Amino acid sequence: MEEQFESHRNHLLAVAYRMLGSRTEAEDAVQEAWLRLHRSDRSQIDNAGGWLTTVVSRICLDMLRSKKARREEFLDELLLANIEDRSNPEHETLMADSVGVALLMVLSKLNPPERIAFVLHDIFAMPFRELAPIIGKSELATRKLASRARQKVRGREEHTHADLGRQRTLVDAFLAAAYKGDLEELVKALDPEVVLRDDRERGTIIETKGAIALAKKVAGRAKPAQVALVGGRIGAVTAPGGKLLYVIQFTLRDGKIAEVDLISRPSRLAQLEISML
Numbered sequence: 044m045e046e047q048f049e050s051h052r053n054h055l056l057a058v059a060y061r062m063l064g065s066r067t068e069a070e071d072a073v074q075e076a077w078l079r080l081h082r083s084d085r086s087q088i089d090n091a092g093g094w095l096t097t098v099v100s101r102i103c104l105d106m107l108r109s110k111k112a113r114r115e116e117f118l119d120e121l122l123l124a125n126i127e128d129r130s131n132p133e134h135e136t137l138m139a140d141s142v143g144v145a146l147l148m149v150l151s152k153l154n155p156p157e158r159i160a161f162v163l164h165d166i167f168a169m170p171f172r173e174l175a176p177i178i179g180k181s182e183l184a185t186r187k188l189a190s191r192a193r194q195k196v197r198g199r200e201e202h203t204h205a206d207l208g209r210q211r212t213l214v215d216a217f218l219a220a221a222y223k224g225d226l227e228e229l230v231k232a233l234d235p236e237v238v239l240r241d242d243r244e245r246g247t248i249i250e251t252k253g254a255i256a257l258a259k260k261v262a263g264r265a266k267p268a269q270v271a272l273v274g275g276r277i278g279a280v281t282a283p284g285g286k287l288l289y290v291i292q293f294t295l296r297d298g299k300i301a302e303v304d305l306i307s308r309p310s311r312l313a314q315l316e317i318s319m320l
Contacts, residue, residue: 044085048077051092055099061162062103064150072102096169100159100177107155153192160185161192196318210277211270214293217300218270218279224263230254234299241305243289257303272318280317290315 055076059069076098080091088094150158156178163169163177175185213232220228233254239261241249251257266288268279278292290312294302306312 044080047091048080048095051095054092055095058096058162058167059099059103061150061166062100062158063106068106072099072106075102093173096163096167097173097177100163104155104159104177107158150196153195156180157188157192157195160189161196164189165193207277209298210293210295213295213298213300214270214277214279217293218265218268221261221265222263222267226258226262229258229262232300233257234296234301237299237301237303239303239305242311243305243307272316274316275318278317287312290317 052073055073056069059072060066063069063072076095079098080095150161153161159178160174163174164171171182171185171189174189175182178185178188180188216228217232219225220232235254236252237254237257239251239257241251243249251260266281268281268291270277270279272278273280273290273292276292276294278290280290281288289305289307292304292306293300294304306315
């Protein structure tokens with residue numbers, strides 16, 4: 044029984060982590076599934092993998108519902124989540140590949156049934172007929188939940204592919220230049236009158252004006268970032284090692300970056316709508 048359970052452990056951790064956004068809680072959910080397997084009549088289990096996935100999903104659903112009363116606390120925990128134990132390469136790879144930080148932030152905006160429906164159907168391809176009993180709704184209602192969640196994850200704002208493509212090309216060039224310390228490429232991407240607003244100083248927002256001044260400030264100091272839509276505008280999430288440092292929101296004008304808002308305070312981060320591109 045233990046060998047059979049261990050063969051499914053990584054899959055169960057990936058499912059639970061996507062739903063809960065916390066490694067510690069994901070491990071708790073998987074451990075609870077092990078206890079339930081230990082107490083169950085295994086002669087009645089035809090498909091151990093399917094049975095365990097269903098059990099873990101129901102445990103996660105209960106955990107998400109219990110968090111509803113402390114929603115703001117949960118968001119802060121999720122936004123500041125860190126992969127604590129980096130000594131296990133297999134586990135680190137699982138968590139790194141599992142889901143991007145930006146997607147976790149989006150999933151945190153979904154209610155528990157929406158989140159379960161999206162994760163199990165859109166990410167793990169579980170059929171709606173198997174998913175519906177887990178959520179406790181009809182197959183049709185479960186389809187609607189998944190559709191609603193999908194729309195929230197993709198973002199409600201309508202952007203043409205061409206517009207997003209051009210914006211992303213510009214932002215990617217800026218982020219790459221900032222990371223490499225390429226002043227020439229940085230200035231090329233910026234409006235001459237660009238403004239950077241940075242809230243990382245406690246109790247105040249520091250402004251930097253002008254393309255050359257901004258380029259000198261960020262060149263070689265930037266962290267790798269994951270591009271996303273932030274508040275309906277092109278932006279990026281910076282979270283090295285799974286620990287969120289800040290979110291960047293860009294305002295573009297005439298093919299140049301005109302404003303850069305760097306947001307790091309948990310109270311401000313929790314208010315942002317993040318959508319995956």
